Amino acid sequence: MAADAIWEFEKNSMNQLSGDVKVAACGRGELHSVLQWLYRDLDDASRRVQVESSARGFGDDDVFVATRAGTLIGAIVSRLVPGRVGWLWPPHLDEGEFVCGNDARIAEQLVRCAIDRMARAGIRLVQTLLPTDASSEALVTNGLRRIAEMIRMVRPAGPPPIVSDNSAALEFLPFAETLRRDFEEVVLHTYEQSRDCPELDGLRSVSETLDGYLASGESPARLWYLAAEFGKYVGCLLVAEFPDEARCDLQYMGVVREARGRRLGMRIAARAIELADECGADELWLSVDSRNLPAIRHYQSLGFIEADRRVAYFRPVA
Numbered sequence: 001m002a003a004d005a006i007w008e009f010e011k012n013s014m015n016q017l018s019g020d021v022k023v024a025a026c027g028r029g030e031l032h033s034v035l036q037w038l039y040r041d042l043d044d045a046s047r048r049v050q051v052e053s054s055a056r057g058f059g060d061d062d063v064f065v066a067t068r069a070g071t072l073i074g075a076i077v078s079r080l081v082p083g084r085v086g087w088l089w090p091p092h093l094d095e096g097e098f099v100c101g102n103d104a105r106i107a108e109q110l111v112r113c114a115i116d117r118m119a120r121a122g123i124r125l126v127q128t129l130l131p132t133d134a135s136s137e138a139l140v141t142n143g144l145r146r147i148a149e150m151i152r153m154v155r156p157a158g159p160p161p162i163v164s165d166n167s168a169a170l171e172f173l174p175f176a177e178t179l180r181r182d183f184e185e186v187v188l189h190t191y192e193q194s195r196d197c198p199e200l201d202g203l204r205s206v207s208e209t210l211d212g213y214l215a216s217g218e219s220p221a222r223l224w225y226l227a228a229e230f231g232k233y234v235g236c237l238l239v240a241e242f243p244d245e246a247r248c249d250l251q252y253m254g255v256v257r258e259a260r261g262r263r264l265g266m267r268i269a270a271r272a273i274e275l276a277d278e279c280g281a282d283e284l285w286l287s288v289d290s291r292n293l294p295a296i297r298h299y300q301s302l303g304f305i306e307a308d309r310r311v312a313y314f315r316p317v318a
Contacts, residue, residue: 021102023109025117026063026075031055034065034075038092064113066093066106073097076110078118083212084204086118086317088128091138107138115142119317125203126317129310136313144313147199149290153304157282160273160302163266170267172237175224184210186226186236190254195292203316213251216240223248223275227255227268234259237268239275248276250286266298273302 026034035051042050058077066074076091091110097103115126129150130136136146175183184206191201214220217240227235238251250272255265276284286304288295 021066021068021073021106021109023064023066023074023106023113025061025113026065028060030065031058031063034063034072037072038075038077061117064110064117066110074106074110076114078114080118080121080123081212082215083208083210084122084124085208085212086115086121086123086126088114088118088126088139088144090128090130090134104137108141111138111142115315115317123317124208125200125314127312127314129312132309132311134311136311139313142315144315146311146313148197148312150287150310150312151290151296152307152310153286153288153296153299154307155273155284155299155302155304157277157280157284158273158303159277160270163263163270163302169230170234170264171228172225172271173228175221175226179226180210182226182233183224183236186233186256187252187254189256190236192257194254195295196289197312200314203314213238213240216251217242217249218244223279225271227264227271229259229264235264235268237272239272241279241281243279243281246280246282248272248279248281248284250284265295266302269298269302 032051032055035054036047039047039050054077058079062077062079064076064078065072072094074091074093074097077089079087081087088111091107093103093106097106118126126144128139128144130139132149136144140146173179187210188206194201219241221238223237223239223241225237226233227237233256235253235255237253240249240251242248250269253265253268253272255268273284284304285307286299288299290296290309
């Protein structure tokens with residue numbers, strides 16, 4: 001491990017830990033063994049798949065490790081993605097650290113090092129999703145704030161129910177680079193009075209947000225559309241395709257404020273279901289803020305059911 005990649009606990013913290021604990025970026029030569037440790041609770045076949053998949057996707061400094069006398073006792077995974085966002089996974093610790101009471105300080109230091117690395121890389125937002133029963137102490141100590149409980153919903157593939165609305169003229173225009181500015185403007189207008197994570201408004205530019213969406217799935221933007229009514233844009237639809245997993249994700253959809261209340265959102269969501277069916281996907285997934293009750297009811301009426309819940313935490317980075 002490079003000397004300049006190592007962070008040590010402050011001396012007053014070290015006195016409360018058993019042994020000399022160091023946190024460092026994981027080198028490429030150590031990555032496979034660390035991933036084996038991270039996925040140690042999986043069966044052999046599943047662990048092998050996860051290790052190989054993660055090893056291909058992780059870059060330098062995506063994984064930090066905590067060691068004591070050369071023995072691995074903790075690790076954390078982070079990821080820089082386009083759009084100047086850093087994703088953070090919860091730290092994993094050896095069970096012995098919980099028994100000895102060292103877990104909190106080690107977890108906090110792992111999170112701190114991952115965030116410092118993201119800040120040096122120029123990201124603007126750190127975010128993570130935790131199971132509802134997971135500890136968030138290490139995140140909160142490092143400045144991450146809980147913003148919402150996110151509901152993950154899924155619908156089996158198949159044609160959507162027929163949706164009636166007040167606009168027979170609604171049409172969908174596919175994404176093109178010449179329409180990039182139009183997409184940005186429409187997405188920005190759909191944020192007005194949004195009930196989905198309004199705490200994130202203004203932390204990144206719309207262009208950065210779209211860059212993040214473009215990094216997800218296969219054939220980026222192939223399933224992106226503007227919704228227009230009599231030549232005027234009233235909404236947008238962004239769907240990502242994951243053919244290896246036989247699924248699609250409804251990345252984002254929205255209706256501009258002045259066009260709301262006429263069930264256009266239902267029509268746009270129904271179009272997402274059609275696209276997933278046309279792609280041959282088995283399922284269409286989405287995430288929605290648990291506070292957004294109207295949207296949840298709409299999704300339920302279209303056949304979506306709740307799969308699980310995660311708690312979203314974020315921290316802006318200057």
